[in-house]
Amino acid sequence: MGKKTIYDKSVPGRRGIRFPKPEVPETPLPDALLRADLPLPEVSENEVIRHFTKLSQLNHGVDIGFYPLGSCTMKYNPKVNEAAARLHGFSQIHPLQPEETVQGALHLMYQLQEHLAEIGGFAGVTLQPAAGAHGELTGILMVKKYHEVNGEPHRNKILVPDSAHGTNPATSAMSGFIVKEIPSDERGNVDLEALKAECDETLAGFMLTNPNTLGLFDENVCDIAAIVHQAGGLMYGDGANMNALLGIAKPGEFGVDIMHYNLHKTFSTPHGGGGPGSGPVGVVEKLVDFLPGPVVVMEQDDSGFDFPYYYFATPKHSIGRMKSFHGQFGVMVRAYTYILMHGPDGLREVGELAVLNANYLMHKLKGVYRLPYDRVCMHEFVLEGRWPEVEDIHALDISKRLMDFGFHPPTNYFPLIVREALMIEPTETETKETLDAFADAMLQIAEEAKTNPDLLHSAPHNTPIGRLDEVHAAKNLILCCGLPDSYSD
Ligand SMILES: *Cc1c(COP(=O)(O)O)cnc(C)c1O
Secondary structure, X not given: OOOEOOOOOOOOOOOOOOOOOOOOOOOOOOHHHOOOOOOOOOOOHHHHHHHHHHHHHOOOOOOOOOOOEOOOOOOXXXXXXXXXXXXXXXXXXXXXXXXXXXXXXXXXXXXXXXXXXXXXXXXXXXXXXXXXHHHHHHHHHHHHHHHHHOOOOOOOEEXXXXXXXXXXXXXXXXXXXXXXXXXEOOOOOEOHHHHHHHOOOOEEEEEEEOOOOOOOOOOOHHHHHHHHHHOOOEEEEEEOOHHHOOOOOOHHHOOOOEEEEOOOOOOOOOOOOOOOOOOOEEEOHHHHHHOOOOEEEEXXXXXXXXXXXXXXXXXXXXXXXXXXXXXXXXXHHHHHHHHHHHHHHHHHHHHHHHHHHHHHHHHHHOOOOEOOOOOOOOOOEEEEOOEOOEOOOOHHHHHHHHHOOOOOOOEEOOOOOOOOEEEEOOOOOOOHHHHHHHHHHHHHHHHHHHHOHHHHHOOOOOOOOOOOOHHHHHHOOOOOOOEOHHHOO
């Protein structure tokens, strides 16, 4: 028996739904719109439910177990967010409805803009971008337009440190800039001398991931911003790692001019598997006029009439629209709920616990695994997944073996400046018992690497599917997935 897809279960005449009789006269459809080559599976409702429930159980998810995938902030997503997003007043409205009929939704968007601005220390926020990388594109296009409007279109260079997230250089190149890499120093900070050497009249901006992908807060961030500003450049902050800073530090106050947030990471909306995400962008005062339009604006008159009125408006030098309609509204509702449920003190506690959990794990592991940048980490840390005495054990083998313990592996081979990198981000939502169990598994694996390396090479052993040929799997993607043979019914 091969793989069982929902099509294999199809039996002519079975059905899961009966449509009501139409209330309007039937109209024949134009032949050109009808397809004979679109066979749909004929299955009953319970067959469909069982099939997809089984498929869902083959996956690891944050509702199933620990998911320390560095840089991705796979925190638990409180279910109250889902309840809020499903409220009919939010889920049943249409983006083309007149403004006066969706004042509640506009109120939420306005408040979310304000809360994010407060959290990041910015003067204005757009909610349009659909992901972190999309927020970067939005921000860098604003950098471009800012220099154009200021009569400096020759500024065509963006600097990116070697500890940046890979989307940063990609975004800069996509926006038509020349990208120059700046090395890190031995403490994992941006090398200031190398930075100064690149700061000339062609400098458009600098993209800083802070905390960077080593999980380290750049100790010279204020100096970096001063050097970049002195040369006439703008500071872009990659705020995907805001989890470590919530309620503690505001990037807008340490020199960042533009920053994206990842609502689907820091503000706990489900992610992985492709979306939907949301990557709002905050800016300082001098860039507010460049935000994509429209943004939500509030009008409150002095008449004593209590309710403000909200409407959409496009800023004066706007780079234009970055997303159809108004962005990922459902994600905004989840993030807004999360922010209100925590309040300012609760958000600060999120940041503190994210940092505490990462440091706790780092200390449990660092004697056994090499820690190339050994200093207090923020929300994550990066270990080397290798030992000189066992040459044929790689980060990948350690990660595959972790799956046997029911844990999602850390991020592998990133950042590139650490050999055999294992990037671990526990997040604040995990218990001490979970962190201890993960540390125990990591320590046991380190022992196995030396005493029984084949156990690692052949892992995972307990998962529905064993070790994959990853290159083959990536190059020959099969999207119509069925149940493996072991799941016979
Ligand atoms: C996740 C991440 C991004 C990209 O965000 P997406 O929503 O996946 O596009 C950018 N920078 C950093 C540091 C990240 O962790």
